Amino acid sequence: MSTLVEKQQLKRHEQRQDRDRAKAAKAEGWRRRGPLLPALIFTIIVTQLPFLFTLWYSLQNWNLLRPDGDAFVGLRNYIDIFADSTFRQAALNSIIFTLGCVFAAMVLGIVFALLLDRNFKGRGFVRTLLITPFLIMPVASAVLWSVSMLNPSYGLFNWILGLFGIPAVDWTSSFPVISILMALVWQWTPFMMLLVLAGLQAQPKDVLEAAQMDGAGWWKTFVSITLPQLRRYIELGVLLGAIYVVNTFDQIYLMTAGGPGTASANLPFYIYQRAFLGFDIGQAAAMGVIVVIATIIIATFALRLIFRSFDVKD
Template identity: 40%
Template sequence: MSAVTTASQHHRKAAIGAGASGALMLAPAVFVLLVWSVVPLVLTLWYSFQNYNLVDPTLHGFAGVNNYWYLLSDPDFLQSLLNTAILVIGVLVISVGGGTLLAVLYDQEFVGRGVARVLVISPFFVMPTVSALLWKNLMLHPIYGVYSWMMRAVGLTPIDWLQRFPMLTVMMIVAWEWLPFAVLILLTAVQSLDAEQKEAALLDGAGPVARFFHIVLPHLSRAIAVVVMIETIYLLTIFAEIMVTTAGGPGVASTNLAYLIYSRALLQFDVGGASAGGVIAIVIANIAAAFLVRAVARHLEV
């Protein structure tokens, strides 16, 4: 397979003739991406060592590591790190675990399968602010929400979910958005599994469980790696869902790193402190990316 690809690449090169024109066509895209990724990064780093508050012009100058020190010793910061971890890990477990099971389920033939699949992947196409408000108001509102009505109908007292279990509830809302993404990707991958392979295993007398673990799961490994990578990128900086449901509260109970940085920057106007948080967010994302990209890059056809 890879030998064929390489051969055709050489062929392409020889046939059309590489040269300066290739670099010239590539240059604009590379240039804007370079500017986009380097300039803000350098500025964030620079601000993070400055005393800089938008509403207090008397405060300025080099701050050393004060912004970092102030942030790292703030209990809110530790809480936000914990919440970020809960959100990323919780949603990954739900979406990858559930997504794998649902992909296998919707790979089976049944009446109306096509429609059922479309319904399942739909939440992924709903914009985050709509998803959040749908759940906050129509579903979970303690008085008018459908779920509250159902709880009353079976004799339970409705719970104000976003007040009582803010982080768990935000996690469920985000999982509702990202589980469909996992199903979409993993279902596509399951369907590319050779029918003959499945049949051969069936004839060999492999049970459904053995078939799942020995054939389906290994086949899915690359798609799962891709899902984990892409979801991690997005989940590390979930923002809109928190902003419109809990505004990070009560207190800081549902504040993740992204929301903390936002509130430092645009609610408290503390550019220095927010930038220190930004640098930490970038470092965390890069640590995650270093592992994930390496795992996935092997699978990309380049």
């Protein structure tokens, strides 16, 4: 008898302990979550909530210029986009700007980083010069390139080409994509250079010396030892660079306004045009949604890379 009562008491006691433990774990969970919540809630409200509206707008026929107001049109905006050749052109330009800029900036960045990874007089000063283009306000650098550098009648670029007997070129109208790429590469090379330089300096010096002792030439050492070591840094630079460059707006807005025609418009600029100059909110919203979906697809691959680079543990 007594054992049964004891057993029951014990059981009740254990239950209570379990409950207390669960309560404590819950409290601990909230104590851990607490500091995170303000930032999380703020980010959700400011970045995710508007996107729900974008989704809603994308299903409307809503043009601010037409007085008949908005009407629900289902997926018609999306169907229109797939028939829109300008959208495809803008998508292609987005890819060209992003890949072109990231690749060229990375190659130049590696060259500069290799040159800086030596001891020489004025090294700090040279590095300071080289990082400056990244710090210049993008709007200012767009003005600098489109006017001071590339203006057909008094730009510095044509004058230098003229010294070699090459006739003047109207860069921003004849080669709008290349002109914008020049400004973009100039801005992003320092970014790549700094990342690669950090990678070079993290390189174990004894391995390099051993390679040199073995009589490996500069090129061989670079390809078989330095480059694999740099891989993580290069991946990171390409990835972070792409995240920023794909959203390029300032240079396009100021240098070519997406022109001539829509020859140099990328997706952000084209959507901006449709929304704020064409007042076609429904169409623009649908384009925004498509861009977001494409971004999510690419990002899921990219994020795996990021987590590898950052060694995120769960």
